[in-house]
Amino acid sequence: MHTLVVVPTYNEAQNIPELASQLFALGLPGLHLLVVDDNSPDGTAEIADELNQAYPGRVHVLRRPAKGGLGPAYVAGFREALRLGAERVLQMDADLSHPTEAVPRLLDALDRCDVAIGSRYIPGGGVDQEWGLSRKAMSRGGDLYVRAVLGLPVHDTKSGFKAFRREVLERLDLDSLQSKGFIFQAEVLYRCRAMGYRLQEVPFIFYDRRAGRSKLNMAIITEALWRSILLRWSKGPPRPPK
Template identity: 45%
Template sequence: MRPSTAALPPTLIVIPTYDEREALPGTLARLRAAVPDVHVLVVDDSSPDGTGEWADQVAARDDHVHVLHRAGKEGLGPAYLAGFAWGLEHGYEQLGEMDADASHRPEQLPGLLEAVRRGADLAIGSRWVRGGRVHDWPVSRLLLSRAANAYVRALLGLGVRDATAGFRLFRAELLEQLLAADIASQGYCFQVDMTRRARAHDAVIAEVPIDFDERTEGVSKMSPRIVAEALVLVTLWGLSRGAQRILRRLG
C-alpha cells in the first residue's frame, strides 16, 4: 500500500546540480508526478552545461519548482546547506534531499514522508536495511559502501545502517538546530556528519528501505578526494568520541 501524503505539511526537496542537464529533466518530472504537493529547489553550481538555465525555464512555468544559483562548484555539503537555509527562510516544515540523477527513486519519497509523519525527526532512505536494494553496481562499489558504513558504525556508534545515504527528509525543527553550528563537511561525508549531529541532538532517526539505481545519464561526482575526506573525518570523529568516553569514565 502506498503511504498517504494527504494534508502534507509544506515540504521542500533540495536537489544539488552540477552538469546534470541530461539527468535532471527525467528526475524532476518523476518527482513532480510522484508527489505533486512537494516543492523542489534546484541548487545549481553554475553548471557549464546549462542545467541552471534549464531549471529556470521550468520554474517559470511551475510554481512548485525553484532555483538557487551559486557562483561556482563549491561541493555537495555547501549546496545542501544553502538549500536548507533557503527552505527554512521560506517557511517549509519538512526539508529533504535527493540526487539529480534518479539514483533515488522519486516514487519512494512517500515512504520517507510517512516515517516523519509517524514521528521521525530524520528519515533516511536506506540501501542496507531489510528490503533495501542496490541495482547495477559493480561488486567493488558494493563492498566499498558496505565497508564505509560498517566503519562509521564501529567508530561513531550511530545505530544507522546507511549513514552515507543521500535520500533524506528532516523536520525543520531539527535542521534549525543542526544549522546553528558550523558544518564544514564536503562531499558525501556531509551525510555522515548530519547523521552524527542529529544523533547528538537525540533526534528520532528512522531508516526506510529504498531501491538505489546506478545512474544511466551524466557522470558520477564520486572521486578519491571525497573518499579520503570521509575516511579522515570519520576517523577523527571516532577518536574524539573515544576520548570523550574515557574522560567521562575518569570524571
C-alpha cells in the same frame, strides 16, 4: 509550502527535467523543488529555471558561484529551505539514483521520527543489479567503518536520500558543518543523534545513473576516512536519543 525537495546539482542538465516530472507526478500537495546549482557549465540552472513554465512557482533555483562540493551546497540549500518556510525538507540526488516512488514513504516516516533515512542496507532495500562484488564490498565496508567510528545506529550512513522535520534543521548548527563530500551525510546524522533526534531507516533500491557523470573522486573518499575520526574526536560520543 509544505515540503521542499532539495537537490544539489553539478552538470545534471540531462536529469533535472525528468526528476522534476517524476516528483510533481506524485501529486503531493504543497511540494516544491529547490535546485542548488554550483554554476554548472551545462546550463543546469537555466534548465531548472525554465521548468517553472511547466510547474509555475514550484521550482526554486539557488545559484552558487563555483563548484564547492556536496556539503556546502546542502548547507546553502537547507538555509534556503528554512527561509522559504518549508515544514518538511527532503534531500535527494539529481541523477534518479534515488527513486521518486520512495519519496512518499520517506515523508510518511516523519510522522514517527524526526529524520527519515532512505536505506539500501536494511530488508527491502538494495543496490542496482549492475553492481559487482567489489563495488558492493567497498560500499558496505565504508559504511561499517563510518558506523563504527561514529557509533551511529544506521545501516546506510552515506545515504543522500533523507527527510527532516523543519525543527531539526533549525536546531542543526548549519554553519558548523564542515564536510565537502558524501561524508556530509554522516556528519549530519551524527549531529542529529547527538541532539537526541529519532532516526528511522526506510528501505529503497538504489539505481545507477543513466545520464551524466558521477563527481565521486579519491579526494572525497579520503575525506570520508579522516573526517569520521576528526568528528568523533572533536565532538565526543553522541548522547543517546531522548
